[in-house]
Amino acid sequence: MYEIVWQYDETAPFADDGPADAAAARHMLRQGNDAFARFFDPHRAPGDLTRHIVRVSAQDVGISGKPGEAPTQEPFAAFLSCADARVPVELIFGQQANDLFVVRVAGNVLGDECLGSLNYAVEQLGTVRLLAVLGHTGCGAVSAAVDAYLTPTGYLGMAANRPLQAIVNSLMAPTRGAALVLTAAHGESVKTLPGYRQALIETTVVLNAALSAATLVHNFHDALGERLQVSFGVYDLRHRTVGLPGADGEWEVGLFQPPTSQEGFSAFGHRVAQSRLVREWLAP
Numbered sequence: 173m174y175e176i177v178w179q180y181d182e183t184a185p186f187a188d189d190g191p192a193d194a195a196a197a198r199h200m201l202r203q204g205n206d207a208f209a210r211f212f213d214p215h216r217a218p219g220d221l222t223r224h225i226v227r228v229s230a231q232d233v234g235i236s237g238k239p240g241e242a243p244t245q246e247p248f249a250a251f252l253s254c255a256d257a258r259v260p261v262e263l264i265f266g267q268q269a270n271d272l273f274v275v276r277v278a279g280n281v282l283g284d285e286c287l288g289s290l291n292y293a294v295e296q297l298g299t300v301r302l303l304a305v306l307g308h309t310g311c312g313a314v315s316a317a318v319d320a321y322l323t324p325t326g327y328l329g330m331a332a333n334r335p336l337q338a339i340v341n342s343l344m345a346p347t348r349g350a351a352l353v354l355t356a357a358h359g360e361s362v363k364t365l366p367g368y369r370q371a372l373i374e375t376t377v378v379l380n381a382a383l384s385a386a387t388l389v390h391n392f393h394d395a396l397g398e399r400l401q402v403s404f405g406v407y408d409l410r411h412r413t414v415g416l417p418g419a420d421g422e423w424e425v426g427l428f429q430p431p432t433s434q435e436g437f438s439a440f441g442h443r444v445a446q447s448r449l450v451r452e453w454l455a456p
């Protein structure tokens with residue numbers, strides 16, 4: 173049996189002090205995701221009990237003040253993530269109530285409403301130390317954009333569905349960018365490989381998160397520093413880890429600052445196209 177427990181122990185009160193800066197916030201999220209990823213152990217004996225405890229403070233669940241008094245909102249990170257039900261942000265980072273301010277929308281596209289929500293978190297809640305964009309592998313919204321890109325006649329079928337069209341339109345720039353870096357890295361013939369569509373989806377997922385994060389850097393430029401930074405990452409549904417393709421092409425766990433220059437994006441796109449995440453679809 174597996175148990176994930178939110179634990180409040182009134183005999184050993186726990187003060188949920190937030191991280192002092194962005195690096196500490198990234199570290200806390202990395203530790204939480206490490207624990208979540210390791211939690212489900214396929215090699216353990218059947219019937220064993222595996223328990224993970226997330227400590228909860230009285231203040232964060234609203235039982236520290238006067239009866240009926242609401243807790244103050246004090247998240248230490250604000251996320252833009254996909255609405256996908258398989259990506260429960262608090263759970264995969266091992267966090268409790270009042271830790272994360274999460275804006276979820278299909279494809280984690282950065283529309284005005286999402287930007288407005290993140291802006292509220294930064295300007296009105298003084299506790300936010302990290303603005304993070306979280307994509308995920310196998311994203312359905314990104315898959316829809318990739319299919320519209322690969323088969324433009326399919327895009328016509330969305331003509332009557334303007335809300336879906338709006339999401340797909342927002343994903344076209346990273347989709348086209350992903351197609352370009354795949355061709356640059358593997359040649360024109362990459363388009364004929366059976367795994368090309370899936371490779372294009374995963375490349376787009378990473379570039380879309382990077383692009384949204386870079387947009388946040390530009391939007392919140394004046395507020396950024398050691399105490400507030402922008403990061404991004406991709407949640408791998410298969411391994412439950414958040415990370416990105418690293419410089420050696422292997423999966424590197426954690427949240428990372430996005431490239432912000434054209435050269436930085438080119439180099440990053442090339443790295444993603446050459447990564448194991450993408451190559452395993454092209455040469456399974």
Ligand SMILES: [Zn+2]
Pocket residue numbers: 254255256278279280308310311312313314
């Ligand atoms: Zn998704």
